[in-house]
Every structure is written in structure tokens, then in C-alpha cells.
Amino acid sequence: MDAMTLLHERSSMGKLTGPAPTPEQLDAIYRAALRAPDHKELRPWRFVEFSGEGLTRLGELFAEAEYREDPxxxxxxxxxxxxxxxxxxxxxxxxxxxxxxxxxVPKIEQVISAGCAAHGILLAAHALGLGAMWRSGKYAFDTTVRKGLGLGDDDEVVAFVYLGQLGGRHKPVAAHDARTFVERWN
Ligand SMILES: Cc1cc2nc3c(=O)[nH]c(=O)nc-3n(C[C@H](O)[C@H](O)[C@H](O)COP(=O)(O)O)c2cc1C
Structure with a gap:
């Protein structure tokens, strides 16, 4: 797949099945993530990878968050x-x-950089024929989850990127007219 096709056709996949990406695929995925633009080379990125029992532990953390919110x-x-x-x-x-x-380099720039890293993961996954979906949901902002993942006071969970094999067909890519979003000062 050439680069422009990838950029034009990347699409999310919510239906995901096993197996998880291989170590080689993950290496390629993280290398793509680490090409995120990065003002002053602060490397404002941290990735926590969950699979197997780790997914169960993450689910327990989500349940604990629910319980703390409403006993x-x-x-x-x-x-x-x-x-x-x-x-x-x-x-x-x-x-x-x-x-x-x-x-x-205010906080917003560092958070944007991490968002670009998440997009890099989505693009690399798509290029490798894997499925991926960026999710946040309320747990990304939850105090219990933040603590469980070891976030510092200024850190943010930018994405939970769900990854796996394609469990269905990609939905057709929405056709946008770029002119709707672009203003030109000529
Ligand atoms: C910051 C961010 C958070 C998102 N969180 C969710 C989410 O929690 N649940 C969800 O269904 N989609 C979420 N999405 C949207 C999907 O990842 C996806 O982009 C959307 O379904 C459109 O599909 P597409 O990427 O194929 O265009 C989020 C997107 C972004 C950028």
C-alpha cells in the first residue's frame, strides 16, 4: 500500500479477533508511533500494552473505577x-x-504529540493489515484508572488503542469535500 493510499483510506475496526499483533508487527507499530512530531524532543509518550491476563487486569481496574464512582x-x-x-x-x-x-512547549503541545503517536499506531496497524480502533471513554479520565496506570499529575491518557485481526469489513470511508474545512487566504 503506498503512503497516500494509506493516509486516504485508513479506517477503524471495532470488531477485532485474535491473535494479537506479533512482536515484529509491534516493533513496526511503535516505530511509527515514535515518529510523532515532538517539540523540543521531550518524548512525551508512554505506552502500556495489555494482552492476555493484562486485559483482565485492565477490566478489573475499570470495574474498580465504576465501584468508586458508585458503591x-x-x-x-x-x-x-x-x-x-x-x-x-x-x-x-x-x-x-x-x-x-x-x-x-505547553502541556497541550505534548498531549497533541501523544495524539499523533496514537494516530501513528492506527496508520501502522492499517498498513500491516491489522484492525485498530482508538477508544477513550470515561475511563481514560477516571481518577482510579489514572492511578492504576501510574499517571503523574500532569499526564493524560490519550487513547486506548484496541488492536487485533480484522473481525469484519471496513466500513466505506466517509467522503468529505475538503473545501468544507479549508479556508484560503491567498
Ligand atoms: C480522542 C478520540 C477518542 C475516541 N473515543 C472513542 C470511543 O471511546 N468509542 C468509540 O466508539 N469511538 C471513539 N473514537 C472514534 C473512533 O476511534 C473512530 O475514529 C470513529 O469511529 C470513526 O471511524 P474512522 O476512524 O474509521 O473514521 C475516538 C476518537 C478519538 C480521536
């Missing part, structure tokens, strides 16, 4: 939280590891 939450709610990470054989949490008070 009266029923089993159905807690079970639903537990099952969320099991929708893929692998999840990569993309975390903006923010260095505070850097001259000319």
Missing part, C-alpha cells in the same frame, strides 16, 4: 466494565507523559 453499582454494571477490554486481543494505552513548565 451501589450492580453486578451488571461492574461486569460490563470488566468486559470492555476483552473486545480485542490487545490494547495499547497511549499516555501523554507531560513535562510541566517547559518554555515554549
Amino acid at each position: 451501589h453499582a450492580g453486578d451488571a454494571v461492574l461486569d460490563a466494565a470488566r468486559k470492555k477490554p476483552l473486545r480485542a486481543p490487545m490494547i495499547i494505552a497511549v499516555i501523554a507523559k507531560v513535562t510541566p513548565d517547559v518554555a515554549k
Whole structure:
């Protein structure tokens, strides 16, 4: 697949099956992520990879978050939280590891850089014929989850990228007219 086709046709896949990406595929994926633009070379990226028992542990963390939010939450709610990470054989949490008070590189730039890293993961996965889906959801912003993942006060969970084999067909890529979004000052 040539680069422009990849950029024009990348698409999310919510239906994911095993196996998880191979170590070689993951190496290629992370190398793509690490090409994110990075002002002052702060490397504001941290990736936490979940597979196997790790997905179960992440689900437990989500359930704990639900329980802390509402100690009266029923089993159905807690079970639903537990099952969320099991929708893929692998999840990569993309975390903006923010260095505070850097001259000319405010937090927002570092978070954007981590967002670009997440996009790099999606693009690389698509190029490799894998399926991927960027999810956040309320757990990305939850105090219990942040603590469980070891985030510093200034850090942010930017994405939970679900990864695996394609479990269905890609939906057709939405056709946008670029002119709708572009203003030109000539
Ligand atoms: C920051 C961010 C968070 C997202 N979180 C979710 C999410 O929690 N659940 C979801 O279904 N889609 C989420 N999405 C959207 C999907 O990843 C995807 O982009 C969307 O379904 C459109 O599909 P496409 O990427 O094939 O165009 C999120 C996207 C971004 C950029």
C-alpha cells in the first residue's frame, strides 16, 4: 500500500479477533508511533500494552473505577466494565507523559504529540493489515484508572488503542469535500 493510499483510506475496526499483533508487527507499530512530531524532543509518550491476563487486569481496574464512582453499582454494571477490554486481543494505552513548565512547549503541545503517536499506531496497524480502533471513554479520565496506570499529575491518557485481526469489513470511508474545512487566504 503506498503512503497516500494509506493516509486516504485508513479506517477503524471495532470488531477485532485474535491473535494479537506479533512482536515484529509491534516493533513496526511503535516505530511509527515514535515518529510523532515532538517539540523540543521531550518524548512525551508512554505506552502500556495489555494482552492476555493484562486485559483482565485492565477490566478489573475499570470495574474498580465504576465501584468508586458508585458503591451501589450492580453486578451488571461492574461486569460490563470488566468486559470492555476483552473486545480485542490487545490494547495499547497511549499516555501523554507531560513535562510541566517547559518554555515554549505547553502541556497541550505534548498531549497533541501523544495524539499523533496514537494516530501513528492506527496508520501502522492499517498498513500491516491489522484492525485498530482508538477508544477513550470515561475511563481514560477516571481518577482510579489514572492511578492504576501510574499517571503523574500532569499526564493524560490519550487513547486506548484496541488492536487485533480484522473481525469484519471496513466500513466505506466517509467522503468529505475538503473545501468544507479549508479556508484560503491567498
Ligand atoms: C480522542 C478520540 C477518542 C475516541 N473515543 C472513542 C470511543 O471511546 N468509542 C468509540 O466508539 N469511538 C471513539 N473514537 C472514534 C473512533 O476511534 C473512530 O475514529 C470513529 O469511529 C470513526 O471511524 P474512522 O476512524 O474509521 O473514521 C475516538 C476518537 C478519538 C480521536
